[in-house]
Amino acid sequence: MSIVYDFKENIKKDDLDGISNIINSGGLVVFPTETVYGIGADATNSNAVKKIFIAKGRPQDNPLIVHISNLEMLDKYTCGINSIEKKLIDNFWPGPLTIIVKSKNNLSTYVTAGLDTVGVRMPDNDIALNIIEASKRPIAAPSANISGKPSGTNLSDIFEELNNKVDVFVDGGNTNIGIESTVVKVENGVVNILRPGKISLEDIKNIGLNVKLDKHIFKDVKDGEKVESPGMKHRHYAPSTKAILVDFDSDKIMLDKIKEYKEKNDKNIGIICYKEHEEYLKSIGFKTIVMGGKNDLLEISRNIFSLIRSIDKYKFDECLIEGVKKQYIGTAIMNRLIRACGYNIL
Numbered sequence: 001m002s003i004v005y006d007f008k009e010n011i012k013k014d015d016l017d018g019i020s021n022i023i024n025s026g027g028l029v030v031f032p033t034e035t036v037y038g039i040g041a042d043a044t045n046s047n048a049v050k051k052i053f054i055a056k057g058r059p060q061d062n063p064l065i066v067h068i069s070n071l072e073m074l075d076k077y078t079c080g081i082n083s084i085e086k087k088l089i090d091n092f093w094p095g096p097l098t099i100i101v102k103s104k105n106n107l108s109t110y111v112t113a114g115l116d117t118v119g120v121r122m123p124d125n126d127i128a129l130n131i132i133e134a135s136k137r138p139i140a141a142p143s144a145n146i147s148g149k150p151s152g153t154n155l156s157d158i159f160e161e162l163n164n165k166v167d168v169f170v171d172g173g174n175t176n177i178g179i180e181s182t183v184v185k186v187e188n189g190v191v192n193i194l195r196p197g198k199i200s201l202e203d204i205k206n207i208g209l210n211v212k213l214d215k216h217i218f219k220d221v222k223d224g225e226k227v228e229s230p231g232m233k234h235r236h237y238a239p240s241t242k243a244i245l246v247d248f249d250s251d252k253i254m255l256d257k258i259k260e261y262k263e264k265n266d267k268n269i270g271i272i273c274y275k276e277h278e279e280y281l282k283s284i285g286f287k288t289i290v291m292g293g294k295n296d297l298l299e300i301s302r303n304i305f306s307l308i309r310s311i312d313k314y315k316f317d318e319c320l321i322e323g324v325k326k327q328y329i330g331t332a333i334m335n336r337l338i339r340a341c342g343y344n345i346l
C-alpha cells in the first residue's frame, strides 16, 4: 500500500524530508497543487519519469508539465524567455499558467516527449512549492488520474486507481481551482491558449497582450491532423455513461431544450445542473446532481471533475450536463465538458 501523509492542517517537516528523499531517489509522489493533484517525479531522472507514464497508462507522446519553485530553475532548464513571457510570469506566477518555452535539453526526454520545448509552471500551493524546494529538483507532474479519466481534485477520488502505483500520497484536501492550468505558447507576438484554465483569455488581454484561443479548444482533432499540444489528441474525462452537453444560449432556451429532450426520450436521464434549476428539473422528472450556483464559475470548476467521476455510479441511461457561458474560467469548463461528453451536444 502507498503511504499517505496528511498535510491538510499543516506541512510536517519530517514527512517533507521523507517526501523529498523519495523524489530524489526516483520515486513517485501524488501531491496537491492549486489546480488539481499531480503525480510527481524528478524531471531530470528518466527512470523516475518513465514510472509516471506507466502508473497513468499515459501515451508516451504526451509531454509532462515541469513544476518549479523559483526562477533560477527556469534559467537552468530553459533557453530563456522573451518580454511577453516575462509579462505573463510577472502577472500570473505562482499560479495556474503553464508556458511552453524552448528547453535546454537537460531534462529527461520522456518529460518533453522528444520535443524541443517544455511546459513550465510555478504552482500557487504551499505544499507543492515546499516539496519542490525540499527536493531541489524540477518536478514533472501530470494530473493524478489514470489517463483518460477526469483529473483528481481530492484524494478519495483517485486513491483506488493509483494505490500501489505511487510511493506516497500527500493529502492537502480539495484543490482550490479544480481544473488544470491554462497552457500557452507565445508565437509571433501572440499568446496562443492551447488549453484554457483559470487564467483566462480576458485576464491575458487585461494585461495588454495579444491573445487568442487555439482552434482545437472546442473541436475534436481528426486523425493525422497537426496540433500544437499533443494532449489535444487524446481522449479525456469521459464517463462510461453517455453524457450530453446542453450548450448555453440563454437559461430559458436551455431549459426548453432539456424539457423537449426528456419528452422525446423515455429513459432514466440524469442531469448535472445549476443549483437554480434543480427544483424545476426535478419537477419534470430528472434525477439532478447540482454543479453549483450559475453565477459562481469557480464553484462549478471546483466541483466538475468530481461530479463527472460520479456519473457512472448513478446507472443513468444518459446524463445531460448544463453548459456555462464561454467566458473567463467558463471557457475552460466548457472545454472539459465538451470532451467529457465526447462532443455530443444538445
Ligand code: AMP
Binding pocket: 062, 063, 064, 065, 100, 112, 115, 117, 118, 119, 141, 142, 143, 180, 183, 194, 195, 228, 229, 230, 231, 232
Ligand atoms: P496534464 O499534465 O495531464 O494536465 O497535461 C499537460 C498538458 O500540457 C497536455 O495537454 C500536454 O500535451 C501539454 N504540454 C506539455 N508540454 C508541452 C509542450 N512542450 N508542447 C505542447 N504542449 C505541451
Ligand code: MG
Binding pocket: 142, 143, 151
Ligand atoms: Mg491530465
